[in-house]
Amino acid sequence: VVTTTAAADPSVVVNVAHRGASAYAPENTIAAFELAAEQGADMFELDVQETRDHELVLMHDTTLSRTTDAETVFPGQSPWRVGDLTFSQIRELDAGSWFGSDFHEPVPSLGETLSAMQGSGLGLLLEIKSPDLYPGIEARVADELLRNPLWLTGNRVVVQSFDWDSMRTFHEELPQVPIGLLGTPKAAELDDLATFADEINPPYADVTPSYVRSVHDEGMQIFTWTLDDPGDMSRMISYGVDGIITNKPDVLSDLAVTP
Numbered sequence: 001v002v003t004t005t006a007a008a009d010p011s012v013v014v015n016v017a018h019r020g021a022s023a024y025a026p027e028n029t030i031a032a033f034e035l036a037a038e039q040g041a042d043m044f045e046l047d048v049q050e051t052r053d054h055e056l057v058l059m060h061d062t063t064l065s066r067t068t069d070a071e072t073v074f075p076g077q078s079p080w081r082v083g084d085l086t087f088s089q090i091r092e093l094d095a096g097s098w099f100g101s102d103f104h105e106p107v108p109s110l111g112e113t114l115s116a117m118q119g120s121g122l123g124l125l126l127e128i129k130s131p132d133l134y135p136g137i138e139a140r141v142a143d144e145l146l147r148n149p150l151w152l153t154g155n156r157v158v159v160q161s162f163d164w165d166s167m168r169t170f171h172e173e174l175p176q177v178p179i180g181l182l183g184t185p186k187a188a189e190l191d192d193l194a195t196f197a198d199e200i201n202p203p204y205a206d207v208t209p210s211y212v213r214s215v216h217d218e219g220m221q222i223f224t225w226t227l228d229d230p231g232d233m234s235r236m237i238s239y240g241v242d243g244i245i246t247n248k249p250d251v252l253s254d255l256a257v258t259p
C-alpha cells in the first residue's frame with residue numbers, strides 16, 4: 001500500500017488516519033480504527049508504549065490521565081504513567097468516556113489491534129512512542145509483528161518514531177519493515193538517514209516543495225501531519241507529499257484520489 005505509491009503524483013496520496021478517525025472517536029481505540037476504515041482511510045496510525053509487565057499497549061501520552069479514567073480508578077497511582085501500571089490494571093480503565101459519554105472502550109494491546117484490524121485491508125503506521133522509557137521495546141514490537149505475519153507482507157506496516165536511534169535499532173531487528181522518521185531532518189542529513197529509513201514524516205508547517213524534492217531525491221517518501229483542513233491538504237498534495245496523516249480521513253477521502 002505504501003512504498004509503491006508514485007512519488008510526487010499530485011493525484012495520489014495515502015490517507016492515514018491519525019490515532020484512528022480521532023476527530024470522531026476516542027484516539028488509539030479499535031472503534032477509531034474501524035471508523036477510519038469506514039471513512040476511506042488507506043492506513044491507520046497508532047502509538048505504542050509498554051505497561052509495567054511489558055505488554056504493548058496503545059496510548060499517546062506517557063501518562064493515562066488525559067484519555068482514561070485512571071485518576072478515578074487508581075487514585076493512589078499518581079502520576080499515572082503507562083509504565084507504572086500492569087496490563088491487567090490498565091484493562092480496568094475506560095479509554096472512551098473522556099471523549100464522550102456514549103463511548104466506552106478498553107485500552108487495546110498491540111496484539112489485539114493487529115488481530116482486530118487484520119481483515120480491514122488497511123495499512124498500519126505504527127509509532128513507537130518515547131522508546132527511551134521502555135528499553136528493549138523495539139525487539140518486543142518486532143516479535144509482535146512476527147507473531148502476525150499477515151501484517152508483514154506487501155509493506156503493510158511502517159514503523160516510525162521521533163527517536164531516530166530507536167529506528168536504527170528497529171531496522172536491525174526487522175529489516176523487512178519500512179521505517180519512518182518523525183521530524184524534519186536537515187537536507188544534508190537525508191543521505192545518511194536513507195541508509196535505514198524509507199519515510200521522512202515532518203509536521204506540515206515544515207514542508208516545502210524543495211524539501212519534498214530533497215526527500216524524494218534520496219529515494220524516500222514523505223508523510224506529513226496533522227492536517228484536518230481541506231485547503232492545507234490540497235496544498236500539501238500540490239507539493240508532492242506521498243501521505244497525509246489526518247484526524248479526519250473522511251475530509252481527505254472527499255478531496256483526493258487515493259490508491
Ligand code: G3P
Pocket residue numbers: 018045047060127182225245
Ligand atoms: O504520525 C504523526 C504524529 O502521530 C506524530 O505526533 O504527537 O500525534 O504522536 P503525535
Ligand code: CA
Pocket residue numbers: 045046047127
Ligand atoms: Ca503518533
